[in-house]
Amino acid sequence: MREGLHKIVSSDETIAAISTPLGRSGIGVVRMSGREAAAITSRLFKSNAPNSVLEHRKAQVGAWMSVTGEEIDEVVVTLFRGPESYTGEDVVEISGHGNPFILSRIVESIRIAGARIAAPGEFTLRSVAHGKMDLIQAEAVREFIDAQTEQQARTALRQMEGTVSKRIRPHKDKLVDVIARLEAGIDFAEDDVDVPDNAAVVKAITLISAGLASLKDTFGYGRILAEGLRLAILGKPNVGKSSLFNRLVSADRAIVTEVPGTTRDVLTETVNMDGVPLRFADTAGVRETEDRIESIGVTRTGGARWLAGA
Ligand SMILES: Nc1nc2c(ncn2[C@@H]2O[C@H](COP(=O)(O)OP(=O)(O)O)[C@@H](O)[C@H]2O)c(=O)[nH]1
Ligand SMILES: [Mg+2]
Incomplete structure (x- = not known):
């Protein structure tokens, strides 16, 4: 699946978007991810500290400029070098003032400098594609953002941290094992390879199925919790x-x-x-x-x- 996602996600493209809600607030964050993120930042960001260079996880204060060299906002910029970032790629977070108009101008400057506007959920999609999280965790990100009660938030947070993924993994591993044995049986049917007998395969699948059924029983409650x-x-x-x-x-x-x-x-x-x-x-x-x-x-x-x- 990861290989498949890799095909959808073209890592050649650097993406950018406003990550905070479109309203007025103290700060607003623009996020950028991809190969060109650091280069675009070096071009458009003028740090207040002379001769400073962008460093992994180090916040810097300075001016964000348009491509024509006009100051757009005073911002704090933080670079996260891939793979130690949300998406697994180089990520730059630009904290500007929370004004939708200013934040749009920052995004526009990044777009002119060579990035494209991110589609909804695209940062998380890249995160999944680069193996930073699985689909179950990605779903939990949305549920966490949507949570309306403490209990919902707690459950989504656990799922985001991989609790549910960990519970599914053993079942998946066992299934993959059965598939491998079956395929070996087909590929080497004419050779003298130990082919698993049908009874053993059926037994293995029955066990996996029972495990999955008990997992499914917890789904109803989880869904009520998530959706109300x-x-x-x-x-x-x-x-x-x-x-x-x-x-x-x-x-x-x-x-x-x-x-x-x-x-x-x-x-x-x-x-x-x-x-x-x-x-x-x-x-x-x-x-x-x-x-x-x-x-x-x-x-x-x-x-x-x-x-x-x-
Ligand atoms: N005696 C009694 N009257 C009630 C009770 N609950 C509601 N009522 C009265 O029954 C009438 C209709 O109530 P309402 O809630 O508008 O009923 P609805 O048409 O089913 O929505 C009102 O005059 C209420 O005050 C109750 O538990 N006991
Ligand atoms: Mg009524």
Whole structure:
């Protein structure tokens, strides 16, 4: 797989992108990765310290210039020499001021100097291609960034650090071993090589399969933790759905009255329950109605059933 990814990732190209959200903040980071990263930095960055050279993991303060020699921002630049970097290639992190317009100008200067704009997830893709992390860990990076609760963050962090990969590896190694034995059996069928007997192969696969099944059992919980649960409150009108919803989300979100058919839209609210994000949906309830607006709500309640995965 790694060989395959290597083909997708052309290491000839140096990529750059803004790595922090597009908003105003104290600092904003532009990241650049690839063969030309250090050379482009030497060309566009003027360190405040005279005669300074770019060094692995050493932060330097200075001016980031446009290709025409105009100062764009005062920045801190850090070089990470491959393979000791996020992507495994030379990486330069440029911390400028958190202004999207300024950061875009920095990226543009890098592009003119020979890099191209990175596609979403491309830094992580390169990291996988260069064996810095596997796909399971790459997925965890996204989950970690998306985490909304402490529990989610903790789980994603463990996965990012390779806990899940370590649990899968033994199964994979055993499978590769079976494949190797089978292929040897085919390649040397006519020679006098010890060919594994079918019973032994079946036994090995059965064992692997059982191991994978128990691993799969932990997947459901992991997925709930990562994605949260969606839960719709369904029932006849005026039975107290909205009251229950308000209690569950600890807010006066839905209007409660003694008049049946008060709720007409699907209301949703997410609460953190022991680290699992629970998304509750209050619905119009299920009934035949003459009221045009309520009937739209009732139709949406049908949609909410799907939302709850029921
Ligand atoms: N007696 C009693 N009334 C309730 C209870 N929960 C809600 N109600 C009342 O029932 C009426 C309908 O409640 P609501 O939450 O709007 O029901 P929904 O139509 O299912 O959303 C309101 O007048 C509430 O005050 C309960 O547990 N006991
Ligand atoms: Mg209601």
